[in-house]
Amino acid sequence: MGERRVLRLERPNGLVHVNDLLIRGGRVVDPAQHLDAIRDVLVRDGVIVAIGEHLEATGADVDIYDATGAAVAPGFIDMHVHLREPGQTHKETIATGSAAAVAGGFTAVACMPNTEPALDSPALIAEVLRLAAAAGLARVYPIAALTRGRAGNELSPYWRLHDAGAVAFSDDGFAVKNARVLRQAALYARDVPGVFISHCEDGDLKGDAVMNEGARSFDLGLAGSPGLAEEVHIARDVLIGGDTKKPFHIAHLSTAMSTELIRFGRAHDIAITCEVTPHHLLYGDDHFAGFRADAKVNPPLRLERDIAALRAAVRDGTIDVFATDHAPHTREEKTQLLADAPVGFTGLETAVGAYAHAMPELSLERFVALLSTNPARILNVPGGTLRVGSVADITIFAERPWRVDSNAFHSLGKNTPFDGETFARRPIATIVGGRFAMRDGRVGTASAGVA
Amino acid sequence: MAMPGRSLLDLDDFTASEIAYILERARAFHDDPPPRDLLRDVCVVNLFFEASTRTYTSFAIAETRVGADVVALPPGSSSLGKGETIADTAITLAAMGVRVIVTRHPESGFPYRLAESFDGHVINAGDGRHAHPTQALLDLLTLQTEFGKIAGLRVALVGDILHSRVARSNILGLRALGAEVTLVGPYTLLPDAMAREGVRVERDLDAILPHVDAVMLLRIQKERIASAVLPSLDDYARNYRLDAQRLNLLARDAIVMHPGPYNRGVELTEDVFAFPGWRYAQQVSHGVFVRMAVLDFLVNGARAAVGARG
Numbered sequence: 116m117g118e119r120r121v122l123r124l125e126r127p128n129g130l131v132h133v134n135d136l137l138i139r140g141g142r143v144v145d146p147a148q149h150l151d152a153i154r155d156v157l158v159r160d161g162v163i164v165a166i167g168e169h170l171e172a173t174g175a176d177v178d179i180y181d182a183t184g185a186a187v188a189p190g191f192i193d194m195h196v197h198l199r200e201p202g203q204t205h206k207e208t209i210a211t212g213s214a215a216a217v218a219g220g221f222t223a224v225a226c227m228p229n230t231e232p233a234l235d236s237p238a239l240i241a242e243v244l245r246l247a248a249a250a251g252l253a254r255v256y257p258i259a260a261l262t263r264g265r266a267g268n269e270l271s272p273y274w275r276l277h278d279a280g281a282v283a284f285s286d287d288g289f290a291v292k293n294a295r296v297l298r299q300a301a302l303y304a305r306d307v308p309g310v311f312i313s314h315c316e317d318g319d320l321k322g323d324a325v326m327n328e329g330a331r332s333f334d335l336g337l338a339g340s341p342g343l344a345e346e347v348h349i350a351r352d353v354l355i356g357g358d359t360k361k362p363f364h365i366a367h368l369s370t371a372m373s374t375e376l377i378r379f380g381r382a383h384d385i386a387i388t389c390e391v392t393p394h395h396l397l398y399g400d401d402h403f404a405g406f407r408a409d410a411k412v413n414p415p416l417r418l419e420r421d422i423a424a425l426r427a428a429v430r431d432g433t434i435d436v437f438a439t440d441h442a443p444h445t446r447e448e449k450t451q452l453l454a455d456a457p458v459g460f461t462g463l464e465t466a467v468g469a470y471a472h473a474m475p476e477l478s479l480e481r482f483v484a485l486l487s488t489n490p491a492r493i494l495n496v497p498g499g500t501l502r503v504g505s506v507a508d509i510t511i512f513a514e515r516p517w518r519v520d521s522n523a524f525h526s527l528g529k530n531t532p533f534d535g536e537t538f539a540r541r542p543i544a545t546i547v548g549g550r551f552a553m554r555d556g557r558v559g560t561a562s563a564g565v566a
Numbered sequence: 567m568a569m570p571g572r573s574l575l576d577l578d579d580f581t582a583s584e585i586a587y588i589l590e591r592a593r594a595f596h597d598d599p600p601p602r603d604l605l606r607d608v609c610v611v612n613l614f615f616e617a618s619t620r621t622y623t624s625f626a627i628a629e630t631r632v633g634a635d636v637v638a639l640p641p642g643s644s645s646l647g648k649g650e651t652i653a654d655t656a657i658t659l660a661a662m663g664v665r666v667i668v669t670r671h672p673e674s675g676f677p678y679r680l681a682e683s684f685d686g687h688v689i690n691a692g693d694g695r696h697a698h699p700t701q702a703l704l705d706l707l708t709l710q711t712e713f714g715k716i717a718g719l720r721v722a723l724v725g726d727i728l729h730s731r732v733a734r735s736n737i738l739g740l741r742a743l744g745a746e747v748t749l750v751g752p753y754t755l756l757p758d759a760m761a762r763e764g765v766r767v768e769r770d771l772d773a774i775l776p777h778v779d780a781v782m783l784l785r786i787q788k789e790r791i792a793s794a795v796l797p798s799l800d801d802y803a804r805n806y807r808l809d810a811q812r813l814n815l816l817a818r819d820a821i822v823m824h825p826g827p828y829n830r831g832v833e834l835t836e837d838v839f840a841f842p843g844w845r846y847a848q849q850v851s852h853g854v855f856v857r858m859a860v861l862d863f864l865v866n867g868a869r870a871a872v873g874a875r876g
Binding site: 337 | 757
């Protein structure tokens with residue numbers, strides 16, 4: 116991480132407005148204000164103070180960023196990442212994961228609690244926040260375990276976890292198997308700020324699966340997990356959400372039927388939101404040859420008809436959020452026997468390119484809504500808009516083709532399905548609290564502005 | 567000409583003409599044993615991670631008969647369980663001068679992973695539920711010997727298709743050589759999605775039996791009851807056990823095959839052993855010759871003018 120030095124070259128000390136920043140000439144895309152036009156954005160002291168045409172900054176201390184030809188959006192938020200700390204720092208740390216986030220255009224991430232130990236106590240939530248502040252790059256929002264130890268039996272202390280800074284609750288990696296436990300949890304936590312995020316997968320139907328169940332798993336003689344394993348749990352959680360009036364967010368949708376179940380819930384006025392990963396929008400179960408664990412991910416890569424249905428659900432608004440399920444693992448772990456290798460792909464540093472690659476026809480307004488506006492709303496966190504007075508979390512991206520090289524990742528996890536792919540879109544600047552955390556590809560510290 | 571690094575991981579590694587060539591060579595070895603120096607100074611390691619009597623012994627005899635230097639690693643002796651990777655194992659064995667690894671492993675795809683890193687030939691002696699290509703070759707040789715051809719034969723595979731590496735490799739071989747394949751079994755052992763072009767999925771064995779040239783029975787594992795795949799062996803037997811009544815449905819010159827070991831009273835009754843078309847012993851016998859032919863083909867290449875893939 117040689118680049119983790121402070122980038123304050125253009126900002127001499129002793130000036131009044133150390134954070135003055137004028138982003139000039141970019142196409143400002145802010146779905147929250149229905150804005151999509153060439154505008155200048157002026158930032159002062161970490162806050163957006165003006166958006167307009169031909170803004171002039173007063174004083175000589177203004178950092179001017181020329182965004183001509185690029186898009187300027189509210190900061191992207193990846194609400195589903197695994198930062199592996201505490202406990203699995205050989206895979207990733209909060210520092211390396213934060214660097215990966217800002218390198219990939221994310222000003223904030225929400226990290227899942229499947230650490231060792233699981234994030235199920237206020238002290239652990241506080242520790243994550245402390246490590247994130249020390250890293251000083253992206254905002255890190257901890258998601259607390261939905262049940263103690265993610266064991267599915269006892270409720271987590273939701274109010275205390277909220278007080279400590281948890282923004283959502285999930286046993287991600289597992290579903291809460293016992294429907295009564297989940298219902299009690301949802302009832303108890305109805306008024307606790309913080310959505311319940313469901314990893315929907317019936318462990319019995321999944322069994323020892325290493326891929327999707329279908330013609331291809333039958334050909335390869337590999338145990339497959341049917342789409343049904345996901346769908347029965349989405350149906351259950353949608354209904355439990357309706358019954359308890361607790362908002363639920365369904366993680367990583369992977370099948371056509373899953374999108375139908377979300378629509379069913381909405382048609383019954385149930386507060387339900389959902390997300391999709393880039394890999395489920397791009398690859399089917401036949402994308403990878405052979406028996407390597409490179410393609411092993413949960414939920415598994417499905418079929419062409421599922422990919423088409425997921426894309427349609429993004430277009431029609433059924434799917435609210437792009438979230439990568441960033442899941443770093445070491446090369447040693449991923450090259451084990453298929454049954455032993457862990458599931459998951461890294462995603463933070465490829466997301467902007469991969470989503471645009473999957474859905475090049477998607478309007479920039481929808482693209483930004485899925486990466487910023489909607490996750491900010493669902494998590495109820497700052498950002499998600501460039502309205503005057505908002506925190507100056509800003510992602511600038513452009514259509515500039517680039518080739519994915521996992522060796523250049525800031526993440527410790529090089530386990531990407533996109534290595535060698537050429538993507539058209541990429542982030543070129545990540546601004547957190549008014550400071551550049553990534554500028555033209557170089558990652559630096561956003562420092563004290565991050566909380 | 568030798569083809570360095572060529573392996574037999576499944577039958578789709580060979581073209582139809584290569585399969586035909588191997589069957590022809592196996593037939594020749596059967597009729598006229600070759601000199602015991604076809605693989606002189608070639609070191610073969612038998613790397614079995616799963617218990618095996620039939621296949622292991624058959625390979626060991628075949629290797630001896632072609633004059634290879636044979637080393638057997640008993641199951642559990644490998645360092646793979648001690649943190650060594652598949653690539654480490656492959657590199658270690660190659661560095662000792664091993665030219666051929668014959669391997670059986672409980673995980674589907676293991677021989678593929680091994681072959682990626684091994685500078686030599688890998689022969690798959692059974693991987694998980696995936697493939698068992700030399701078993702399919704010996705089955706093909708049995709059919710060829712019986713009927714003089716394979717194209718156009720109607721072959722039914724009966725039983726636990728889903729978990730059967732024997733079935734998968736046979737489907738590839740039978741299709742490559744032009745047989746019509748019918749898979750028969752209950753839904754939990756034979757998903758509809760296993761149907762392919764040239765591969766039918768059927769449920770009613772009695773309706774199929776009169777119309778086939780050969781029946782390949784597959785072993786039913788008793789564990790399928792505990793895992794809620796089958797209700798009982800008796801319930802399975804009601805529809806799929808080959809007994810005296812069902813044998814009567816077969817055409818007069820039809821044959822019955824089984825890869826072994828068979829469960830008396832489950833997938834067949836002892837009536838089958840008295841059936842004139844019962845070919846189990848021939849299958850086992852053919853196993854040695856097809857394995858000799860595979861070893862010779864991989865290490866030495868095709869002897870005659872055969873369209874070997876480069």
